[in-house]
Every structure is written in C-alpha cells, then in structure tokens.
Amino acid sequence: MSEDAHRFRDKTHILTGDPQILASDKHTPQYSTMSASSPKQPVTLYNVFVVACATLASILLGYASGVIGGTLGQASWYRVMGLQMVPGKPGYSHTETIQGASNGTFYAFATIGTILIGEIMGLLGRIRAFQIASALHIVGAAIQTGSVNQAMFLVGRGITGLAAGSTIVIGPVYFSEVAPPSSRGSMAGMHGAGINTGYMLAAWVGFGSSYANPTTTFGFRFPLAIPILIALIILGATLWMPESPRHLVDKGRSSEALAILTSLHGHGNHEFAQRELREIELQVAEEKAAFKEKSAFMILFTQMTYLKRVALGILVCSGVINTGVLVINNYAVIIYSSLGLSTTVSLLLSAVWLTLAAFWNWLGAFLSDRVGRRRILLIGNIGTTAMLIIFTGLYAKFQETGDRKYATACLVFNFAFELFFGAGVDPHVYTVAAEIFPVHLRAKGESIALAGYYIYSIIWTEAAPPAFSSIGWKFYLVFICIQFLQITLIYLYLPETANVPLEEIDEVFGGQVKVHLNDADLIMDPTSEEVEVKEAKAAIKE
Structure with missing residues (x-):
C-alpha cells in the first residue's frame, strides 16, 4: 500500500x-513538532476582550500577593498589631516571627489552593473557578482590612492565600485554552504581566498611603481593601467570558465549543474553528480511551512522559521563586532600609522597581512567541543570576564598609536584575506549565507545578527575616547556587513549545498525535x- x-x-x-x-x-x-502545519490565525477583538477580562484576575493576584510589602512598612500596622517596629529593641524577634507568618500563612494556604482548584476546574469549568477564587479574595481582603489583632490578620492572609493559589492556576490554563496557537505565548504571558501590574499597583498604593495621618489606621487598611473592588469587577466580567472550549469538549459539549471557537478565532467563518474543534475532539478522545480507568494524579506520576512534564513544570515554576525575586520584593522596604534609606524613599523605590517590572513583563509576553520559551527562559535565568552575583558582592561590601557608593551600586544592579527577570523569566513559566500537559491533565498538572512555586515561597519568605538578621548578604548565595543548577536543567531537558498547537504538544515529548x-x-x-x-x-x- x-x-x-x-x-x-x-x-x-x-x-x-x-x-x-x-x-x-x-x-x-x-x-515536525515545530508546526509548519499550524496556520497563523489573526487575533480577533473578542479574543483580546476575553484575555483582558482574565488579566484582571492576574492583576488581583499580584496585588493581593504584593500588598504585604507596603503593609510591613506602615507604622500604623505595627501599632494595631502590638508589634515592635525597631530592630534590636525588645520584642523585635516576635515581630520577625509575625512578619514571616504573614507571608508563610499566605503561601501555605496558596499551596492548598493550587491543588484544590485543579479538581474544581475539572469538574465545574474555568469560569466557575474564576468566580470561586474572586469570592475568596473578597472574604480574605475584608478580614485583613478589619483586623484588630495578629490572629485575625493571619486568618485573612490565609483565606487570601487560598484565593491567590486558585487564581495562579486558573489564569494560565484559561489563557492557553482560549488563545490561537500563533499567539498563545503572548496571550498566556498576560498572566505574568498582569501579576506584576498588580504588584506595581500595590506598591504605589502603599507609597501613597504612607502619607496618611499616622494617628489613623487608613495607611494600612485602605490598601488591604482594594482587592474587594477588583474581585467584584471580575465577578461581573465572568458573565461575558466564555468557558474554555477544551473543557467543553472534555465534557461532551462540542457544539458549544464550536460556537466559542468561532467567536474567538473564526473571524466570522467556521473554517479555522472547525479545524481546531476536530483536532481537540480527536486528541481528547484518544487520551480518554488510553486512560479512562486511571485517575489524573495516577497518570501524572506513573507514566514516564507525564512524570517528566510534572518535573519540568515544577522546575520552571519554582524557578521563579528560586531567583530570589520574592524575597527581594516582599522585603524590599526592609532591604532598602538596610542600605540606609528612609521608609518613604524605600517605599518609593519599591514602587518604581515594580513599575519597571510590569513594563518588562509586558515586553516579555510580546517576545514569547517570537523568541521561543526555552531560549528566553535561558537568557532570563542567566541574566538574573549574573545580576544577583554582582548585587550580592556589592551588598557585602556595603555591610562591611558602610560606604554609600556601594549602596547606590546595589540599587542599580537590583533594577538590572528585574530587567532580566521581568522580560526573560516571569511571563513564560506560567505558559510553559500550562501548555506541556494534555487537556484532561492540564488543570491538575499545572496545580502540582504551581504547588512547587508556593512551597518554595513558604521556605524563602519564612527564612528571610531571621536570615537577614543572622547572615545578611550570605543569604543570597543560596539563590545563586540554585540558579546554576536550574539553568543547567532547563538547557538539558526543556523542549521548545512555542507555536505548537496544544493538541500537538505530545509530539514534542515523543508521543503520538492522531491529527x-x-x-x-x-x-x-x-x-x-x-x-x-x-x-x-x-x-x-x-
């Protein structure tokens, strides 16, 4: 034949x-896995609208995660919580414990959220998951805003962490599933860009609130209340956001999926949407037939091809935290103060740093499909490592000599670090973690990958306050060593996935694609x- x-x-x-x-x-x-077979489809205005609505959730996530940086710089928060603000004074060791717990509680519950939301997305869909996460954000923010003691504040941080862990998983899955193949990196990169925009917003709100009357609690309560408004807007936006076509096909609702694909990618005709639908249907059918009697978690941890993807997902997601960026951001005010800067100047520099971070993230999202995920992640990680090495050396010299020129140089390389991180690392990890898994495993696979993200967040944010007090600049050496290992693993094992349709990703990992x-x-x-x-x-x- x-x-x-x-x-x-x-x-x-x-x-x-x-x-x-x-x-x-x-x-x-x-x-070929690098899809000459994948026709480039122009992005529709409706697709842009949907991605913009989903990006609001990413902004909310970034704001809820970053607002603690400004809170730790507000004297009114220390007063209400009954904490000593001045290092070296009696009771400051307990303050360090609460500082660590504020971040640790958030990230511990965020880890739980990443796992739970994978199940919810599989059962109820992506839109319902957005709605549940937004409701949790409202509850958590309300409790933090009204806090009158340490326990109440930590409860609010925990609920907000649960919401954040849910949102960080939903976003990349949804972005990747509503985007056409040729624009998936740019659109999914909006998640990382949105997160950094939220961090930027939190920093500027924190800076502005530092001018509030110090005899009131407005300075720390107002920033904590803003997520309530953002979450309400997202709840309204979900009424116009379509369900993921891939989730609908997975649930046997292909006619609804075709209507949505036509609206998202069809430009008024069914041709491209029909091609997409048929490819999704056939790949989902094959995956279900192959694994119909096994749970998703069993498949992920017993099939070598999927276990490799889980390991890669954890590598790239935890790699974000292992750059040291979370410690730099969440303790920015403390770090800048250690360089001899006032609280006001420290808050201002933190806001400027995060503004540039947002800009670099948007640029990185734009470059994702053009440069490729693997190449840009390597460039970004090598760049952040180099900048952190220089920063650490300068920080050590400043602590040794007290010479302000070293402090100034530290600030320069701190900002240079963010250029490589924002453009070369942050926007791309969420995209990779979502697209390397097939549709029936995507939510749970990314849940596991991002659980790794939050586990390392707990480790480093809990360790940071006592580490800065006891070993100072040497704390950064840990991140430098881990980064060398991470760069090596990305170079050796991470394949390129840019411009490959989601249903053809299996081929990149040596699998078979039916159509x-x-x-x-x-x-x-x-x-x-x-x-x-x-x-x-x-x-x-x-």
Whole structure:
C-alpha cells in the first residue's frame, strides 16, 4: 500500500471514528513538532476582550500577593498589631516571627489552593473557578482590612492565600485554552504581566498611603481593601467570558465549543474553528480511551512522559521563586532600609522597581512567541543570576564598609536584575506549565507545578527575616547556587513549545498525535468531506 493510501486510510477511519485505528499508532504519519502545519490565525477583538477580562484576575493576584510589602512598612500596622517596629529593641524577634507568618500563612494556604482548584476546574469549568477564587479574595481582603489583632490578620492572609493559589492556576490554563496557537505565548504571558501590574499597583498604593495621618489606621487598611473592588469587577466580567472550549469538549459539549471557537478565532467563518474543534475532539478522545480507568494524579506520576512534564513544570515554576525575586520584593522596604534609606524613599523605590517590572513583563509576553520559551527562559535565568552575583558582592561590601557608593551600586544592579527577570523569566513559566500537559491533565498538572512555586515561597519568605538578621548578604548565595543548577536543567531537558498547537504538544515529548491542524483542514471542509472519504476508500483498494 502506498504512503498516500496509508494516509487516506487513516483519515477515513478518523472520520468514521473507527476505534481500531484510533487505538493504533502503526499508520500515524510523523510531522515536525515545530508546526509548519499550524496556520497563523489573526487575533480577533473578542479574543483580546476575553484575555483582558482574565488579566484582571492576574492583576488581583499580584496585588493581593504584593500588598504585604507596603503593609510591613506602615507604622500604623505595627501599632494595631502590638508589634515592635525597631530592630534590636525588645520584642523585635516576635515581630520577625509575625512578619514571616504573614507571608508563610499566605503561601501555605496558596499551596492548598493550587491543588484544590485543579479538581474544581475539572469538574465545574474555568469560569466557575474564576468566580470561586474572586469570592475568596473578597472574604480574605475584608478580614485583613478589619483586623484588630495578629490572629485575625493571619486568618485573612490565609483565606487570601487560598484565593491567590486558585487564581495562579486558573489564569494560565484559561489563557492557553482560549488563545490561537500563533499567539498563545503572548496571550498566556498576560498572566505574568498582569501579576506584576498588580504588584506595581500595590506598591504605589502603599507609597501613597504612607502619607496618611499616622494617628489613623487608613495607611494600612485602605490598601488591604482594594482587592474587594477588583474581585467584584471580575465577578461581573465572568458573565461575558466564555468557558474554555477544551473543557467543553472534555465534557461532551462540542457544539458549544464550536460556537466559542468561532467567536474567538473564526473571524466570522467556521473554517479555522472547525479545524481546531476536530483536532481537540480527536486528541481528547484518544487520551480518554488510553486512560479512562486511571485517575489524573495516577497518570501524572506513573507514566514516564507525564512524570517528566510534572518535573519540568515544577522546575520552571519554582524557578521563579528560586531567583530570589520574592524575597527581594516582599522585603524590599526592609532591604532598602538596610542600605540606609528612609521608609518613604524605600517605599518609593519599591514602587518604581515594580513599575519597571510590569513594563518588562509586558515586553516579555510580546517576545514569547517570537523568541521561543526555552531560549528566553535561558537568557532570563542567566541574566538574573549574573545580576544577583554582582548585587550580592556589592551588598557585602556595603555591610562591611558602610560606604554609600556601594549602596547606590546595589540599587542599580537590583533594577538590572528585574530587567532580566521581568522580560526573560516571569511571563513564560506560567505558559510553559500550562501548555506541556494534555487537556484532561492540564488543570491538575499545572496545580502540582504551581504547588512547587508556593512551597518554595513558604521556605524563602519564612527564612528571610531571621536570615537577614543572622547572615545578611550570605543569604543570597543560596539563590545563586540554585540558579546554576536550574539553568543547567532547563538547557538539558526543556523542549521548545512555542507555536505548537496544544493538541500537538505530545509530539514534542515523543508521543503520538492522531491529527494535525492542517490535516483537520481537509477533514472538516464541509464541501469536500464526502469526496475525501470516497478518495480514501479508493486509495485503500489500490
């Protein structure tokens, strides 16, 4: 039988749903993983609108995560919480404990949120998950805003952490599933860019609030209340946001999925949307047939191809934290104060740093599809490591000599660090963690990867206050050593996934794909489908 006949035979069985051919890889043709087969589709205005709405959730996540940096710089918060603010004074060791607990509680519950939301997304869908996370943000922010003691504040931080852990998983999954292949990196990169925009907003609100009347509690309560407003806007936006087409196909609701794909990518016609739908349907059907009697977690941890993806997901997600960026941001005011700067100047510098971070993240999202995930992650991690090495050396000299020129140089390289981190690391890890898993494993796979993100967040934010007090600049050496290991692992094991349709990612990891987007073009042409089947049968007879 000729090669063309084999190909037509496969198409015939795919069209007719023959389970024998769907279960066999014998006649599956091989294609390049870097998708010449994937037609570039212009982005629709509706797709932009949907991504913009989802980005609000990312902004909320960033704000809720970053607002603690300004809170720790507000004297009114220390007064209400009954804490000693001045280092070295009696009771300051307890202050360090509460500082660590404020971050540690947040990240501990965020870790729980990442795992729970994977189940919720699989059962109820992406939009319902957005709504649940937004409701949790409202409750957590309300409790923090009204806090009158340490215990109440920590409860609010825990609930907000649960919401943040949920949001950090939902965003990349949703972005990747509503974006066309050629723009997936840029659109999914909006998650990281949105998070940093939220951090920036929190920093400027914190800086502005530092001018509040010190005899009132407005300076720390107002910033903590803002997430309530953002979450309410998101709840309203979800009324116009479509469910993920891939989730709908997974639940057997293909007609709804086609309508949404047409609105998102169709530009008024069904052709591209039909190709996408057919590819999704066939890949989901194959995955379900192969693993119908196994749980998602069992598949992820017992199948070597998926275990490798889990390891890569944890590598890139925890790698964000292992750059040291969270310690730099959440304790920015404390770090700047240690360089001899006033609280006001420290808050201002933190706000400027995060403003540039947001800009670099938006730039990085734009570059993601053009440079490629693997290459830009390598550039970003190498750059952050180099900047951190220089910063650490300068910080050590400043602590040794007290010379202000070293403090100034520290600030310069701290900002240079953010350039590489914002453009080369942060926007891309969420994209990679979402796209490396197939649709039926995506929510749970990314949940596990981002659980690693938060576990390391707990470790470093809990360790930071006592570490800065006891070993000072040497604390940064830990991050430098880990970064060298991470760069090596990314170079050796992370494949390129840019511009590859989600349903064809399996090929990048050595798996089989039953249909490609250009094949689906032939399959789904409503005027030629009958002719295609007849030609296939004739070719087989020959």
